[in-house]
Amino acid sequence: MAVNLHIPSEAEIFPVAGVEIGVTEAGIKKESRKDLTVFKFSPGTAVAGVFTKNRFRAAPVQICESRLQAGHDIRALLINTGNANAGTGADGLERALTSCKALAKELGILEEQVLPFSTGVILEPLPSDKIIAALPQAINALGKNEWLKASHGIMTTDTLPKVSSKQIEVDGRTVTFTGISKGAGMIRPNMATMLGFLATDADIDPELLKSLTLEVANQSFNRITVDGDTSTNDSFIVIATGQSGVQIDSTSSPHYETIKAELTNIARELAQKIVRDAEGATKFMTIRIEDAADSEEALKVAYAIAHSPLVKTAFYASDPNLGRILAAIGYAGIEDLDVANINLWLGDVLVAENGGRSPAYKEEDGQRVMNEAEILVRVSLGRGNTAETVYTCDFSHDYVSINADYRS
Amino acid sequence: MAVNLHIPSEAEIFPVAGVEIGVTEAGIKKESRKDLTVFKFSPGTAVAGVFTKNRFRAAPVQICESRLQAGHDIRALLINTGNANAGTGADGLERALTSCKALAKELGILEEQVLPFSTGVILEPLPSDKIIAALPQAINALGKNEWLKASHGIMTTDTLPKVSSKQIEVDGRTVTFTGISKGAGMIRPNMATMLGFLATDADIDPELLKSLTLEVANQSFNRITVDGDTSTNDSFIVIATGQSGVQIDSTSSPHYETIKAELTNIARELAQKIVRDAEGATKFMTIRIEDAADSEEALKVAYAIAHSPLVKTAFYASDPNLGRILAAIGYAGIEDLDVANINLWLGDVLVAENGGRSPAYKEEDGQRVMNEAEILVRVSLGRGNTAETVYTCDFSHDYVSINADYRS
Numbered sequence: 001m002a003v004n005l006h007i008p009s010e011a012e013i014f015p016v017a018g019v020e021i022g023v024t025e026a027g028i029k030k031e032s033r034k035d036l037t038v039f040k041f042s043p044g045t046a047v048a049g050v051f052t053k054n055r056f057r058a059a060p061v062q063i064c065e066s067r068l069q070a071g072h073d074i075r076a077l078l079i080n081t082g083n084a085n086a087g088t089g090a091d092g093l094e095r096a097l098t099s100c101k102a103l104a105k106e107l108g109i110l111e112e113q114v115l116p117f118s119t120g121v122i123l124e125p126l127p128s129d130k131i132i133a134a135l136p137q138a139i140n141a142l143g144k145n146e147w148l149k150a151s152h153g154i155m156t157t158d159t160l161p162k163v164s165s166k167q168i169e170v171d172g173r174t175v176t177f178t179g180i181s182k183g184a185g186m187i188r189p190n191m192a193t194m195l196g197f198l199a200t201d202a203d204i205d206p207e208l209l210k211s212l213t214l215e216v217a218n219q220s221f222n223r224i225t226v227d228g229d230t231s232t233n234d235s236f237i238v239i240a241t242g243q244s245g246v247q248i249d250s251t252s253s254p255h256y257e258t259i260k261a262e263l264t265n266i267a268r269e270l271a272q273k274i275v276r277d278a279e280g281a282t283k284f285m286t287i288r289i290e291d292a293a294d295s296e297e298a299l300k301v302a303y304a305i306a307h308s309p310l311v312k313t314a315f316y317a318s319d320p321n322l323g324r325i326l327a328a329i330g331y332a333g334i335e336d337l338d339v340a341n342i343n344l345w346l347g348d349v350l351v352a353e354n355g356g357r358s359p360a361y362k363e364e365d366g367q368r369v370m371n372e373a374e375i376l377v378r379v380s381l382g383r384g385n386t387a388e389t390v391y392t393c394d395f396s397h398d399y400v401s402i403n404a405d406y407r408s
Numbered sequence: 409m410a411v412n413l414h415i416p417s418e419a420e421i422f423p424v425a426g427v428e429i430g431v432t433e434a435g436i437k438k439e440s441r442k443d444l445t446v447f448k449f450s451p452g453t454a455v456a457g458v459f460t461k462n463r464f465r466a467a468p469v470q471i472c473e474s475r476l477q478a479g480h481d482i483r484a485l486l487i488n489t490g491n492a493n494a495g496t497g498a499d500g501l502e503r504a505l506t507s508c509k510a511l512a513k514e515l516g517i518l519e520e521q522v523l524p525f526s527t528g529v530i531l532e533p534l535p536s537d538k539i540i541a542a543l544p545q546a547i548n549a550l551g552k553n554e555w556l557k558a559s560h561g562i563m564t565t566d567t568l569p570k571v572s573s574k575q576i577e578v579d580g581r582t583v584t585f586t587g588i589s590k591g592a593g594m595i596r597p598n599m600a601t602m603l604g605f606l607a608t609d610a611d612i613d614p615e616l617l618k619s620l621t622l623e624v625a626n627q628s629f630n631r632i633t634v635d636g637d638t639s640t641n642d643s644f645i646v647i648a649t650g651q652s653g654v655q656i657d658s659t660s661s662p663h664y665e666t667i668k669a670e671l672t673n674i675a676r677e678l679a680q681k682i683v684r685d686a687e688g689a690t691k692f693m694t695i696r697i698e699d700a701a702d703s704e705e706a707l708k709v710a711y712a713i714a715h716s717p718l719v720k721t722a723f724y725a726s727d728p729n730l731g732r733i734l735a736a737i738g739y740a741g742i743e744d745l746d747v748a749n750i751n752l753w754l755g756d757v758l759v760a761e762n763g764g765r766s767p768a769y770k771e772e773d774g775q776r777v778m779n780e781a782e783i784l785v786r787v788s789l790g791r792g793n794t795a796e797t798v799y800t801c802d803f804s805h806d807y808v809s810i811n812a813d814y815r816s
Binding site: 396 | 724729808
């Protein structure tokens with residue numbers, strides 16, 4: 001039961017010149033399921049990515065990082081669901097490399113020009129033979145209008161596909177931004193989340209694209225959490241094919257801010273879609289921490305609230321048991337926090353002021369906001385001028401059911 | 409459905425000379441419920457405590473800390489359930505102080521000799537009038553054999569009372585240790601958990617008792633977690649009446665180690681009982697991290713595993729989906745962790761070695777351990793010689809039900 005997750009129609013999804021996608025069934029975990037996706041990029045495309053900080057980085061993540069770092073011209077992505085190829089050691093690396101090599105051969109490119117991505121169960125061997133056997137079908141299926149199919153092809157416990165698309169006019173030229181994401185559990189991206197792919201036909205300098213990708217991730221995929229579990233496979237990739245002719249060479253390029261803002265908006269939308277479709281989610285919560293001394297402490301408090309099982313179950317119950325939010329603020333780890341300066345709002349309702357229950361607060365006002373499907377929790381720390389926002393969801397019976405049954 | 413929680417019979421619970429307890433009904437939140445408990449100590453009793461590090465410390469916690477710090481001879485405890493008196497500001501402090509003053513008057517002691525404790529809902533005013541009105545009944549009920557009744561009197565969402573008791577012989581004298589605890593949710597004690605009270609008739613130097621209490625807490629209440637939510641009211645109190653005549657004046661006293669070991673054992677048992685009766689728990693899990701460089705990193709890894717909703721739901725399902733444990737180890741925050749040195753056991757089964765699935769591991773072996781009610785997760789980090797152990801439970805539908813319904 002996703003929360004207000006908009007799925008655009010085919011007509012609302014704009015292809016990105018220079019990007020072709022092919023989706024097929026490789027039978028990786030289950031039969032008759034789209035589980036293999038290939039992206040092919042035209043020459044001159046710039047690609048940048050950010051990846052999980054989990055020390056148990058999956059084999060494909062290790063390969064992506066090293067190939068991007070080496071500066072290879074990336075020309076293709078190879079994405080499978082049904083198996084994460086994580087916790088698989090040297091054998092896992094070997095299977096990922098073999099799969100990339102097979103795709104490179106089929107496409108007539110170098111193996112270093114392929115980036116691999118996997119998502120699914122950890123600690124089980126990747127069936128690379130099945131992947132390699134299905135590559136010709138995937139290549140045969142390559143087309144420019146396959147974004148919606150790809151958004152289905154990368155799903156695991158997602159109930160709905162996640163795709164966002166937009167066109168803007170810059171200097172009389174049309175620039176397109178289209179992206180997909182997946183993920184519903186094991187979500188606390190710490191660089192980015194498995195999997196987000198965002199393409200534009202803007203012509204962005206490759207070095208600039210690296211820093212831009214990190215900035216975009218920090219305002220989107222790095223600001224969501226479902227269960228606090230940082231995946232072994234988180235990957236967020238930005239692709240710039242350049243085919244619109246709109247050039248962005250540096251942060252002082254005339255359209256840099258415009259392009260950055262659009263990339264950030266689409267990435268945030270894709271990230272929020274993950275939260276809207278989070279395992280068992282019935283509410284979409286925006287946690288905004290204001291008047292913090294710095295970004296780090298604002299995020300500490302935001303994540304303490306967003307991860308508290310007690311806060312999340314209260315929201316699931318639409319119960320304004322808001323002392324649980326104060327408790328989470330209190331244990332967030334700010335040693336010198338003076339609670340006497342703390343104010344808490346639920347939506348537009350002032351719940352606590354100066355660290356205690358507001359005299360004006362009435363339970364029915366809290367209840368009114370709690371009954372909504374989208375809720376803003378706003379906290380003022382009274383320590384400075386920094387604000388941060390994190391997106392999360394509630395914690396329901398269905399989350400337990402889904403994760404108690406996931407492998408069966 | 410608690411996991412192997414032993415409730416001793418009346419005959420197995422030894423009174424502690426110098427301690428009297430009275431339990432009554434004050435109607436704080438619900439009628440006809442034992443919700444008010446008074447402890448009275450004989451002159452010469454030493455009392456020490458450790459308290460939550462949550463910055464939103466409840467009013468009673470603030471009073472306890474300041475009275476213990478000032479070195480007052482503590483002669484009574486006043487404990488209520490049904491209301492946490494947290495997030496209540498100056499008014500909450502006033503209500504706690506007034507209640508203590510009334511008890512002191514009834515007992516003919518100074519108000520500074522009373523320590524208050526509250527547990528229940530946060531952010532609601534303490535009904536101190538009801539507490540004060542019920543004090544004469546509580547005092548009338550004072551007796552030496554009321555430990556079991558007190559263990560009931562401090563329960564909130566606990567399904568079973570938690571009491572442990574033991575006698576040992578030292579130099580031909582009998583020394584008694586008896587304690588109670590409560591708690592089932594909002595449990596990640598960070599000094600100790602609301603509420604643990606442990607009394608002995610050993611004669612322990614008051615200054616020594618302070619450091620000893622901290623050491624004991626660090627091996628018991630500070631090593632459990634249910635949901636990672638550190639309460640605003642955590643309090644662990646050790647009481648030494650001295651009436652056995654066994655003197656412990658310093659760490660070099662001949663029986664110091666014996667008494668410390670027994671205090672630690674009983675405290676650990678009381679702490680584990682909280683996990684055994686945790687909200688919705690169906691499994692009791694011991695997370696042991698070995699070969700860590702230091703205690704801090706061992707605890708980081710242990711708590712990352714113990715808090716992961718994905719690990720906890722897999723245990724609830726008895727599903728050996730053990731890659732989730734590797735993911736938690738990977739995101740625990742050890743920057744330079746080399747996963748190639750990591751081994752993981754489930755009970756006696758080697759699951760992962762050198763960071764990957766063990767070639768000898770068979771799913772049915774993992775399944776066999778997963779079917780047990782008490783499970784040991786053991787991780788070797790291969791970085792040093794420090795080990796730490798944390799106790800936790802699984803995450804079930806009932807946890808969600810209990811916390812979605814708690815206030816109703």
